[in-house]
Amino acid sequence: MIQETTIKAREVALKFAEDSNSRLGKIKQASQGQFSIEPRDKNNPHIKKIRVVSTVEYYLSD
Numbered sequence: 001m002i003q004e005t006t007i008k009a010r011e012v013a014l015k016f017a018e019d020s021n022s023r024l025g026k027i028k029q030a031s032q033g034q035f036s037i038e039p040r041d042k043n044n045p046h047i048k049k050i051r052v053v054s055t056v057e058y059y060l061s062d
Helices: 002-019
Strands: 023-039 048-061
Touching: 002 023, 002 048
Parallel strands: none
Antiparallel strands: 023 048
């Protein structure tokens, strides 16, 4: 799950860099914030909802 989160963060950063005519650089800073596992709802407590929050800052260059 954490790997998927960091891959998505990089994809978003690449799109941001592309849209701003910049190049994506190395990671400046990264942190793992929230990680929670909860029942999806009252009727299906055996099915879980998982939330992973990561913050990744990248360097951008022109």
